[in-house]
Amino acid sequence: MFGGISFARRKEVLALSLRLQLIMLTTLVLLVSLLLGGLLTYGYARGKVRAEMHAAMAVGQRMASSAIADAGLTPDPDKELRQLVADFDGDRHLRVLWLDGAGQTVISSKLAPPPKSVPNWLYRLLAGGPDVIDLRMPPPLQGKGIIKLATDPHNEIGEVWGDVRLILAILGIFCALAISLTFIAIGYAFRPLQRLSTAFTRVGAGDYSQHVTENGPLELSRLCRGFNRMLDRLSAMEARNLKLQEQLAAVQDEERADLARDLHDEVGPFLFAVGVDATMIKRFAENGTRAEIMARSDAIREATEHMQKHIRAMLGRLRAGVLLDVGLNQAIENLVLFWRARRPELTFDTRLPKEAIHHPIDEVIYRTIQESLSNAVRHGRPHWVEIRVEHDVDFVRVTVQDDGAGFEPSRQKTGYGLAGMEERINALGGKVAIRSREKGGVIVSAQLPQKAAPEDAEPEILSPALAS
Ligand SMILES: Nc1ncnc2c1ncn2[C@@H]1O[C@H](COP(=O)(O)OP(=O)(O)OP(=O)(O)O)[C@@H](O)[C@H]1O
Ligand SMILES: [Mg+2]
Numbered sequence: 195m196f197g198g199i200s201f202a203r204r205k206e207v208l209a210l211s212l213r214l215q216l217i218m219l220t221t222l223v224l225l226v227s228l229l230l231g232g233l234l235t236y237g238y239a240r241g242k243v244r245a246e247m248h249a250a251m252a253v254g255q256r257m258a259s260s261a262i263a264d265a266g267l268t269p270d271p272d273k274e275l276r277q278l279v280a281d282f283d284g285d286r287h288l289r290v291l292w293l294d295g296a297g298q299t300v301i302s303s304k305l306a307p308p309p310k311s312v313p314n315w316l317y318r319l320l321a322g323g324p325d326v327i328d329l330r331m332p333p334p335l336q337g338k339g340i341i342k343l344a345t346d347p348h349n350e351i352g353e354v355w356g357d358v359r360l361i362l363a364i365l366g367i368f369c370a371l372a373i374s375l376t377f378i379a380i381g382y383a384f385r386p387l388q389r390l391s392t393a394f395t396r397v398g399a400g401d402y403s404q405h406v407t408e409n410g411p412l413e414l415s416r417l418c419r420g421f422n423r424m425l426d427r428l429s430a431m432e433a434r435n436l437k438l439q440e441q442l443a444a445v446q447d448e449e450r451a452d453l454a455r456d457l458h459d460e461v462g463p464f465l466f467a468v469g470v471d472a473t474m475i476k477r478f479a480e481n482g483t484r485a486e487i488m489a490r491s492d493a494i495r496e497a498t499e500h501m502q503k504h505i506r507a508m509l510g511r512l513r514a515g516v517l518l519d520v521g522l523n524q525a526i527e528n529l530v531l532f533w534r535a536r537r538p539e540l541t542f543d544t545r546l547p548k549e550a551i552h553h554p555i556d557e558v559i560y561r562t563i564q565e566s567l568s569n570a571v572r573h574g575r576p577h578w579v580e581i582r583v584e585h586d587v588d589f590v591r592v593t594v595q596d597d598g599a600g601f602e603p604s605r606q607k608t609g610y611g612l613a614g615m616e617e618r619i620n621a622l623g624g625k626v627a628i629r630s631r632e633k634g635g636v637i638v639s640a641q642l643p644q645k646a647a648p649e650d651a652e653p654e655i656l657s658p659a660l661a662s
Pocket of ligand 1: 441566569570571573596598599601609610611613635636
């Protein structure tokens with residue numbers, strides 16, 4: 195039946211809308227009420243028909259008995275008996291018959307015609323068995339047969355049927371009105387839900403731009419307000435992510451340009467020098483002195499050491515998993531080396547722990563120091579920078595302070611470096627404070643819980659190839 199439709203779509207097809215479910219529930223309640231009302235009405239109508247028939251029979255019996263007794267005293271009893279039957283013509287509930295000695299009808303009264311044609315099912319439901327009474331003739335009228343009284347509920351049931359039809363019509367109009375009004379009212383009340391549902395579909399597709407109107411019932415308008423706040427936060431986060439990505443790309447470009455410059459300035463000339471020295475050694479080997487050869491050989495070694503140092507520093511910046519290879523302390527040293535090469539006038543005061551610090555705390559510490567150093571050099575132009583990493587059983591503490599210009603109150607906070615730093619630290623359950631120093635400059639102090647490190651984490655091993 196559902197051919198190629200997916201399971202989720204199939205469930206959606208089978209699921210009824212909340213509006214339809216409520217309407218069905220209302221209809222069900224009305225139908226049950228109608229059924230109960232119908233049963234009560236039936237009991238009442240049946241009782242009424244019975245009572246009316248008994249009353250009609252009692253009155254008719256009294257009248258007929260007295261008329262028969264009187265007829266026995268008159269000279270023309272046949273006329274009196276015919277009159278007795280004729281007196282019941284047009285009665286609504288009782289028929290009177292005069293039957294002769296052979297049981298043949300001599301004359302019978304005519305019932306008043308029922309006001310409405312009564313359906314058979316209703317007649318069967320309400321009529322019950324007929325009440326019949328035979329009245330015997332007194333001794334002077336022996337041989338004249340009998341007078342028979344029989345109730346006929348058609349008229350009464352016709353009356354009830356008229357009432358029932360009126361009630362049914364009123365109830366039908368009431369139910370139709372109740373269901374239509376409920377349908378409209380629910381539709382109106384659920385309009386915010388429909389708007390929310392459409393808005394959620396848009397959010398699912400990544401569109402956070404359209405707020406929903408905050409009206410409707412109290413609970414739904416609260417829901418809409420919450421949804422709008424969520425949209426604001428999502429779009430702010432998206433904008434922030436975009437900015438971070440742009441910054442990341444810019445930082446990567448800057449880093450690549452730096453590396454190219456380093457390769458060109460620090461490695462290129464030394465490679466050339468090594469080539470020159472190697473040629474010189476060959477020449478001195480043919481007609482030079484031993485001391486000249488030794489001097490060139492020392493120059494090659496020095497150039498190689500210089501290049502090794504710079505290539506190691508570049509590797510440290512290039513590799514994302516820098517800490518995994520060289521360890522936290524060496525990575526921080528590399529950072530210091532990086533900035534020392536660019537700001538030779540800057541004094542670095544570094545104190546690092548001897549013990550290894552576990553992952554991922556080490557990476558967060560590295561990124562904190564990296565951003566703090568970069569901020570100090572870029573914004574503060576300090577003469578001195580102090581880096582401290584200390585730890586005890588419970589916490590690792592990191593402090594980076596400088597004696598630069600400090601925060602400029604006029605400058606609005608535009609960057610994402612400090613925010614990113616705080617996020618990294620908070621993610622490990624730590625906290626960070628960034629404030630101006632009394633003596634000028636800025637101090638960044640972070641504290642990270644040791645339990646952020648996995649129990650069985652191995653300390654990072656220093657790569658022998660890169661550790662000097
Ligand atoms: N050591 C510091 N000395 C002086 N001002 C600082 C220092 N550290 C941060 N600031 C100020 O705080 C602002 C926010 O720093 P943050 O690192 O968040 O952004 P940024 O460095 O401007 O940009 P980026 O997103 O590239 O890091 C800086 O723009 C700067 O004005
Ligand atoms: Mg910054």
